[in-house]
Amino acid sequence: MTSKLFYAAIAVLLVATAYLGGVASVWNGRYEQGYKTGFDAARQKLSGATTVNLQQNPLYSLAGKVSAIEDSKIKITVPQVVLDPFAEQAPTERTVVASSSTAIEIQMSKDPALFPKLLADYQKKLAEFQKKAKLGELPPAPPSAYEQKNGTIADIQIGDTIQIFGEPTTDLTMLQEITALRIIKQVAPTSAPAGALPQ
Known part of the structure; x- marks a missing residue:
């Protein structure tokens, strides 16, 4: 009986680990996408709000x-x-x-x-x-x-x-x-x- 409980606990632990790993993978993907979206939005906002012209002119x-x-x-x-x-x-x-x-x-x-x-x-x-x-x-x-x-x-x-x-x-x-x-x-x-x- 004890061995059955032990193996059942191991199975539950493996399933939980796999689930959390999948959640973490999805979360990381969303985080990266969210970071890029926020980054691009901040750049656009800064370019529109600043009085400094950020457009790069050629340097000779x-x-x-x-x-x-x-x-x-x-x-x-x-x-x-x-x-x-x-x-x-x-x-x-x-x-x-x-x-x-x-x-x-x-x-x-x-x-x-x-x-x-x-x-x-x-x-x-x-x-x-x-x-x-x-x-x-x-x-x-x-x-x-x-x-x-x-x-x-x-x-x-x-x-x-x-x-x-x-x-x-x-x-x-x-x-x-x-x-x-x-x-x-x-x-x-x-x-x-x-x-x-x-x-």
Whole structure:
């Protein structure tokens, strides 16, 4: 009698386990479907409610901090460029290839002592422009805080910030490796002269 009760208890336990397993499987499927539905709904709601345009426009240049240099390859760390938090995120570690045709420029701060004269010249040109300006004609540009000279990859060091430009029709948003047409090593001015604009 005892053995019959024992085997009956085992049978009940197996049936209960199978039932609960089936329920769990169905529940997991519903959970996954429910999560996806909620996820998509939240994304749509956020896109409609936010004042920020989450639509991703093509990127033709990137700026990042140099983390490593090996021969003609420069590794940089860039900020996240994809605005939509629900979309596939872009890589923040990129490899920049400097080919023989890549133009490398070094951005340098102008001497702040020169700016009084540069600013005076600009104000004179602006005054002349305002007297003779024609419809659609653009005013003269303010003096820049920077000047640029040609350089090589040897001028770029770890820790530098560089701006890279790819092919004019190539979207750089998701590219892990980028062959650069132009690289600018950026240098912040030691003191920003009044009236100067970065170039």
